Amino acid sequence: MPGKGTRREDATEPGTFASLPLNKEELNSKIKEQKVVVDELSNLKKNRKVYKQQPNSNIFFLSDRTEMLSESKNTLDELKKVHQEIENTEKNKIKK
Amino acid sequence: MEAQPRPSLAAAAAASSTQPLRSEHVARLREEQEKVVTGCQEKIQHWRKVEHDYEALQERLSTLPDKLSYDIMVPFGPLAFMPGQLVSTNEVTVLLGDNWFCKCSAKQAVGLVEHRKKHVRKALDDLKKVMKNFESRVEFTEDLKRMSDAAGDIVDIREDIKNDIEVKGKHRTAHKPHSKPKTLDVFEADFVDDSKSKDNFLSEKELWARLDELERQEDLLGELSRKSDTLFANGEDMTSSEEEKEDQKTDVMKHRITDSFTQGSFQKDITNSKLLNGQVNGSSSYSNDDDDDDDDLGVGDNSVPTIYFSHTVEPKRVRINTGKNTTLKFSEKKEEAKRKRRNSNGNSSHCIPELPNIRTPADVYRVFVDVVNGEYVPRKSILKSRSRENSVCSDTSESSAAELEDRRGGIRSLSHDEAACSDASEGILEEEEDEHENQQKKLLSLSGKLEAFSGTVIEKELLSPIIPHPGTVHPALPTIPERKEVLTEVSEETTKRISKFKAARLQQRN
Numbered sequence: 316m317p318g319k320g321t322r323r324e325d326a327t328e329p330g331t332f333a334s335l336p337l338n339k340e341e342l343n344s345k346i347k348e349q350k351v352v353v354d355e356l357s358n359l360k361k362n363r364k365v366y367k368q369q370p371n372s373n374i375f376f377l378s379d380r381t382e383m384l385s386e387s388k389n390t391l392d393e394l395k396k397v398h399q400e401i402e403n404t405e406k407n408k409i410k411k
Numbered sequence: 412m413e414a415q416p417r418p419s420l421a422a423a424a425a426a427s428s429t430q431p432l433r434s435e436h437v438a439r440l441r442e443e444q445e446k447v448v449t450g451c452q453e454k455i456q457h458w459r460k461v462e463h464d465y466e467a468l469q470e471r472l473s474t475l476p477d478k479l480s481y482d483i484m485v486p487f488g489p490l491a492f493m494p495g496q497l498v499s500t501n502e503v504t505v506l507l508g509d510n511w512f513c514k515c516s517a518k519q520a521v522g523l524v525e526h527r528k529k530h531v532r533k534a535l536d537d538l539k540k541v542m543k544n545f546e547s548r549v550e551f552t553e554d555l556k557r558m559s560d561a562a563g564d565i566v567d568i569r570e571d572i573k574n575d576i577e578v579k580g581k582h583r584t585a586h587k588p589h590s591k592p593k594t595l596d597v598f599e600a601d602f603v604d605d606s607k608s609k610d611n612f613l614s615e616k617e618l619w620a621r622l623d624e625l626e627r628q629e630d631l632l633g634e635l636s637r638k639s640d641t642l643f644a645n646g647e648d649m650t651s652s653e654e655e656k657e658d659q660k661t662d663v664m665k666h667r668i669t670d671s672f673t674q675g676s677f678q679k680d681i682t683n684s685k686l687l688n689g690q691v692n693g694s695s696s697y698s699n700d701d702d703d704d705d706d707d708l709g710v711g712d713n714s715v716p717t718i719y720f721s722h723t724v725e726p727k728r729v730r731i732n733t734g735k736n737t738t739l740k741f742s743e744k745k746e747e748a749k750r751k752r753r754n755s756n757g758n759s760s761h762c763i764p765e766l767p768n769i770r771t772p773a774d775v776y777r778v779f780v781d782v783v784n785g786e787y788v789p790r791k792s793i794l795k796s797r798s799r800e801n802s803v804c805s806d807t808s809e810s811s812a813a814e815l816e817d818r819r820g821g822i823r824s825l826s827h828d829e830a831a832c833s834d835a836s837e838g839i840l841e842e843e844e845d846e847h848e849n850q851q852k853k854l855l856s857l858s859g860k861l862e863a864f865s866g867t868v869i870e871k872e873l874l875s876p877i878i879p880h881p882g883t884v885h886p887a888l889p890t891i892p893e894r895k896e897v898l899t900e901v902s903e904e905t906t907k908r909i910s911k912f913k914a915a916r917l918q919q920r921n
Contacts, residue, residue, distance in 0.1 A: 370468075376497075
């Protein structure tokens with residue numbers, strides 16, 4: 316209950332790993348989302364509850380705030396990596 | 412989805428074959444193909460999402476039983492939630508489809524999820540393949556478009572191809588009358604259709620004539636080959652047999668006579684189908700009376716076929732045991748045996764009625780007393796027959812194996828007939844004296860009644876002919892068919908061993 320606002324509905328996050336080969340635009344939007352999530356989680360009071368949505372369903376599982384923070388940071392890093400790779404390949408193509 | 416672009420492609424191909432590619436068509440083709448590709452991509456995206464969902468579900472299911480209960484926000488409609496607890500974590504209802512659910516454990520649910528993921532992956536692979544295929548098609552159509560854009564070269568090439576086709580057609584027309592010089596044919600073809608048809612007709616006639624010739628040749632060749640084959644088979648044996656005979660010390664003359672005789676008969680009967688049968692029978696079962704009868708009835712010169720057969724068959728046995736000499740003898744023996752059979756068959760009346768003749772001691776005496784040069788020479792014992800001694804001589808000379816002894820008897824008889832020109836004992840020649848015939852009949856009757864006896868008797872008779880005595884009477888000879896019988900063969904075999912020693916003595920004497 317207390318963690319009302321911190322319900323993380325972007326539980327599709329992990330999905331981003333599986334669907335790495337996305338468009339650059341989608342990737343950018345996802346990166347933006349993830350940045351927001353990380354900011355929100357890092358700004359939460361310690362007694363707030365954090366729920367994680369089970370993907371493809373409407374159930375929210377209670378989870379640990381710090382865990383979620385670290386997880387979302389990891390996903391953000393992954394997304395940035397992918398973004399970087401895509402940009403590099405595009406540059407190479409342009410050079411060629 | 413796939414079917415749509417294909418017709419367009421086919422249409423484009425057809426268009427390209429008939430007329431230069433139109434950039435519009437090619438562009439449309441490419442458009443359709445790209446549509447397919449994008450559709451595939453969307454599907455792949457969808458399936459990827461499904462796969463991902465399943466993966467998440469699987470992960471959740473695999474960890475769900477780890478705890479007894481979970482604190483969750485229970486959805487209360489799409490927008491409202493209320494805190495709650497998730498209990499019975501190891502109990503899941505799975506949608507099987509069509510609103511049927513199945514209650515199972517989390518682990519089983521994981522298995523189900525894995526199965527569905529497999530299906531999803533398969534669909535993904537198929538879609539990827541389709542996409543690749545159409546991507547390559549898109550590339551091809553792009554090339555096509557480029558080519559059609561730079562139209563000049565392509566047009567030239569096509570003209571060349573047309574020319575080639577025309578040339579080919581001309582060639583084909585010219586080829587038909589090819590039997591005649593090409594120029595003439597062409598001219599005729601160009602000017603008059605009738606002439607062309609005539610040419611064709613002539614050519615057909617020629618063709619048929621040629622075919623007939625070939626057929627005739629084939630027939631001739633076929634006959635020749637058959638004859639040659641038969642001759643070869645026999646001829647080899649004969650030659651070998653002849654050589655062997657020459658080598659033989661004692662019966663050289665006799666053998667030669669028999670050989671010549673056999674060859675002549677052989678050639679006569681080559682064409683006879685009966686010969687083959689006789690050969691077959693002879694090979695399969697030398698001792699068969701039925702075979703003999705067939706030979707006699709079927710062909711007057713059946714002896715030839717039988718010879719033929721025997722030659723072919725004999726070499727194998729002979730070579731295994733003793734060598735060519737034995738083979739030669741065998742063949743001769745076979746011929747003789749066959750002749751005897753014929754004669755016996757021809758005189759078949761003799762054999763059957765003769766059997767009852769030996770019913771008195773006198774008959775036995777007649778049967779077992781040999782007539783040498785018109786004189787009666789009693790045998791030392793019925794079991795010990797001169798014929799064996801004689802046969803021994805022949806064996807030594809021939810160096811034949813024990814197996815051949817049966818045949819030897821026949822051979823000996825032959826040698827007698829030909830050498831002495833009057834061996835009634837064998838019954839081979841109708842010229843044989845009545846006395847001989849009677850004796851033979853007696854022998855036959857004896858053999859018919861007592862098989863063991865008949866076998867021994869035969870041996871004796873055979874032996875007697877070996878020592879060429881024109882006047883000698885050999886009653887046993889007519890029993891040749893009996894020899895063929897297994898019993899006789901056995902007795903002969905037993906006698907063979909003894910005969911070898913005796914044969915050696917006889918050879919020395921000769």
